[in-house]
Amino acid sequence: MPKHFRVQQSGPTYISIGLPAERTGLPIVLHHPVFGRFLTRLRSNDPIEPDVYLRTRKHFLVSQDLYEHENNNSQARDEVTRTSLGGLLGDVLQKITVYGVQADGVITGWDATPLMIMEMKNEIGTGSSDPSIQAAQSYTRYWSSAGTRHWLNWCCCPSILIAIAGPWMCVLGAIFLKRPVIQPLTHFLWIGNDPTRPSELGYIARVFDCLFRARVELEDYYRTSSPPTSGQNPARPFPYLAHYLDSMGQRVDFTYRKILCPNNPEKQIFLAETVDAEKPKYIVVKFVQKYNANAQKLLAESKLAPELLYDGTAHPEEQPGPEHAMIIMDFVQGVDLQEWSISSPLSRSAFKDVDTAVKLLHSHNFVFGDLREPNVMILQDSIGRATGRAMLIDFDWCGKRLEGRYPLKMNTTLGWHQDVGPGAVMDKQHDLHMLETLATI
Structure with missing residues (x-):
């Protein structure tokens, strides 16, 4: 890990990237649906287009090629990889300089918003930095530029990061709250022919299909959004889910008021208030991996637990991610x-x-x-x-x-x-x- 990054992580400008462990933020799936949908699609068995498999196999040849020196990156691996990867992602990976920093590849959307940022090294252990750290720093610089300031004040600025080290690739998600929050969406994956696990081709092709769909989703999000030129969005620091269906099937909207465990990312619990002109009330909103709604309902009948208002585990298709469900109860x-x-x-x-x-x-x-x-x-x-x-x-x-x-x-x-x-x-x-x-x- 580069010395300057260690210094950064020990100071006030640290990035919540899990390095060290306490520099971890709340799950990014809570803040924009693109990440949860990526993970859900990755688990799907739905068929994907045959062309994706063909492009993936061709990309294996590029990924598994060897390059002599890291400083040959821009002349050799960079151009070939950007072209091949751009075909899989469905758009052109450009080189864009911001604050004197140029990522190895960026796909931009409406208003020059960075949808995807790619950083790569020729092989694991070469160069001066982990490509996932480089991608996180590039994300920070791109979204901190003057041209995107109005977006930064209005939304969480979701982007997809792609870190490549030789034939290995990791996909990460990024948002910008008080500071950047970067979290992996995949492990480092072998992007190449795998004789021992030939069926892995299907999974890697699905990863690229999910990336393509995430790029389209982010492009639509930024194109259809209209942030004001000034002012802050008070909902920006909170999860994007802000309504639920009550026991009668009626929609209940609510506004987040504060996070209840701000120093513990393991506890995703918020105080909120229902939007009701006549009788607003406080509620508690939490996000969990699993929950025993029946046990809480049992105790609530005897006033030994708060009343459960919404059980997201019963509605998996409406949740922020495959491992996160929204639970709402009386305050x-x-x-x-x-x-x-x-x-x-x-x-x-x-x-x-x-x-x-x-x-x-x-x-x-x-x-x-x-x-x-x-x-x-x-x-x-x-x-x-x-x-x-x-x-x-x-x-x-x-x-x-x-x-x-x-x-x-x-x-x-x-x-x-x-x-x-x-x-x-x-x-x-x-x-x-x-x-x-x-x-x-």
């Missing part, structure tokens, strides 16, 4: 037990609610799983006084006894039952163990 006035316990103990009546909630879940063969202080809400009245009631929140982990499994990404140092661990089967005694811990607060 309840209160603080979580972790914050409450700093200055006050857990009351007997509040603990009784937690105990009742766990017993109710267990009676229906559910295991809550994540029974810790942050997932216990101490209810308060309008002036902040405790009501003596409590609710369980966050049903991401909740599963059926001996069927559900704990997430692979979990902190194992939080005093769990000895049988709890990443991927372990869930059982009721795990909840009872954590309930004993809560009883001591």
